[in-house]
Amino acid sequence: MTAADTPRQIWISGALDIRNYGDALFPLLAGHRLERHGYRIRPTTPFGGDCGWMGVAPCTPLGRLFDPDVRVDGLLIGGGNIVYGNVSAGALLRLPPAAQHVPAFDWAAPGIWLGPMLVAALRDVPVAWNAPGVPYVLTRRWHQLLAAAFRASDPVSLRDEASVELLGPAAEGAEIAVPPDTAIDLAAMWPGAMLAPAFARLLARKSAPPGSRFWAIHLRDRSLGETPASALAGWIDAMAHMHGLVPVLIAIGPTLGDADAARDLAALLTVPCVLLDDPEGPVEIAAAIAHAEGYTGASLHGYVTAAAYGLPGVLVARPAHRKFGGFLAQIGQSDDLRRSWAAVIAQPLPFEGSAGSCRIPQAAFDRLEQHWAAVRQALDHPERRQAERADFLRAFLAAGFGAGRDPGGLLAPFCTRPDPAPQEPPR
Numbered sequence: 001m002t003a004a005d006t007p008r009q010i011w012i013s014g015a016l017d018i019r020n021y022g023d024a025l026f027p028l029l030a031g032h033r034l035e036r037h038g039y040r041i042r043p044t045t046p047f048g049g050d051c052g053w054m055g056v057a058p059c060t061p062l063g064r065l066f067d068p069d070v071r072v073d074g075l076l077i078g079g080g081n082i083v084y085g086n087v088s089a090g091a092l093l094r095l096p097p098a099a100q101h102v103p104a105f106d107w108a109a110p111g112i113w114l115g116p117m118l119v120a121a122l123r124d125v126p127v128a129w130n131a132p133g134v135p136y137v138l139t140r141r142w143h144q145l146l147a148a149a150f151r152a153s154d155p156v157s158l159r160d161e162a163s164v165e166l167l168g169p170a171a172e173g174a175e176i177a178v179p180p181d182t183a184i185d186l187a188a189m190w191p192g193a194m195l196a197p198a199f200a201r202l203l204a205r206k207s208a209p210p211g212s213r214f215w216a217i218h219l220r221d222r223s224l225g226e227t228p229a230s231a232l233a234g235w236i237d238a239m240a241h242m243h244g245l246v247p248v249l250i251a252i253g254p255t256l257g258d259a260d261a262a263r264d265l266a267a268l269l270t271v272p273c274v275l276l277d278d279p280e281g282p283v284e285i286a287a288a289i290a291h292a293e294g295y296t297g298a299s300l301h302g303y304v305t306a307a308a309y310g311l312p313g314v315l316v317a318r319p320a321h322r323k324f325g326g327f328l329a330q331i332g333q334s335d336d337l338r339r340s341w342a343a344v345i346a347q348p349l350p351f352e353g354s355a356g357s358c359r360i361p362q363a364a365f366d367r368l369e370q371h372w373a374a375v376r377q378a379l380d381h382p383e384r385r386q387a388e389r390a391d392f393l394r395a396f397l398a399a400g401f402g403a404g405r406d407p408g409g410l411l412a413p414f415c416t417r418p419d420p421a422p423q424e425p426p427r
Contacts, residue, residue, distance in 0.1 A: 078132025
């Protein structure tokens with residue numbers, strides 16, 4: 001086999017080195033769509049590392065992609081809420097103290113999107129934005145840099161209209177598509193029959209009765225707000241008794257504190273439950289949701305999973321991230337949004353007789369197909385956007401080192417390790 005016959009290597013960037021279900025799905029979904037076309041998907045993050053979940057590949061540190069010996073045929077940015085400006089990684093994740101001494105700590109958050117842009121420009125390879133989200137308003141210093149990044153990318157897709165609005169001037173003149181979350185492909189990637197063995201193993205691992213009717217629940221501690229945990233537990237007890245359900249408490253994001261929240265909630269319940277505070281990986285989480293009667297929780301991708309497998313769901317949007325309402329509007333299910341757990345408790349459980357076919361309309365799948373077709377077109381034609389990629393490098397240097405800024409950061413790699421003493425030229 002020649003080098004031309006080997007799969008082209010595409011690197012996907014995101015928050016992929018943490019144990020969080022939604023983030024772990026993005027490389028798998030990209031592989032599902034692209035590997036049949038001769039592409040191999042590999043994950044990269046600023047830190048690199050292995051989250052330890054089954055079925056999740058370890059991440060290569062971003063710095064390795066600048067090495068000419070590492071094959072880079074293209075890059076994908078996202079998904080997930082990863083388009084940050086000057087935000088420290090410590091403001092976003094529950095990182096151990098040791099992580100704060102890693103050199104990438106200060107630039108890791110914006111580095112998730114900015115780093116791949118630099119790699120694409122320096123290696124002169126295509127880069128596509130795979131529907132990431134913009135969670136906060138970006139300051140003016142980022143506008144010109146993002147605008148240059150969009151001009152150098154093909155396609156540019158963001159997860160919702162709110163993300164486009166939050167870009168402000170950076171979005172002016174840019175052609176930005178808004179496809180649905182790539183996770184709506186879950187049932188195509190992992191058909192229900194394929195998940196059945198994983199669900200059976202989960203029940204055996206947790207000593208749960210296989211003939212029960214299950215209810216998938218996700219709690220993130222910050223979603224409780226003013227609702228006492230005891231009130232939520234009392235409501236779950238009552239609904240479980242009324243509908244003959246066994247709650248499955250799923251730590252969808254253990255790195256984000258979900259395991260502790262699930263354990264604390266389980267301790268307050270009086271009904272039998274399945275405590276999935278130690279999921280083995282995304283397949284097990286998907287199996288737990290797909291084999292439930294419905295889903296209630298504060299995870300967008302928990303809800304997306306339920307919808308993909310035809311299950312009713314309730315999405316608790318606290319904090320009120322715009323991504324929740326954005327996705328529900330895309331699939332015509334805005335009534336499934338609740339602003340608090342108190343609002344969930346105040347309404348009947350919408351599960352009885354509701355399960356059926358996929359709750360995501362065909363139009364959403366059509367838009368997603370258009371997105372992946374555009375990505376493939378860009379990867380198949382690396383000559384596109386070459387001039388714009390070179391322009392991005394100039395914009396990057398101007399943003400970082402122009403206007404009288406200290407050029408030390410640019411010069412340091414050359415000066416901290418000086419060349420050997422000069423030798424006399426031979427006569």
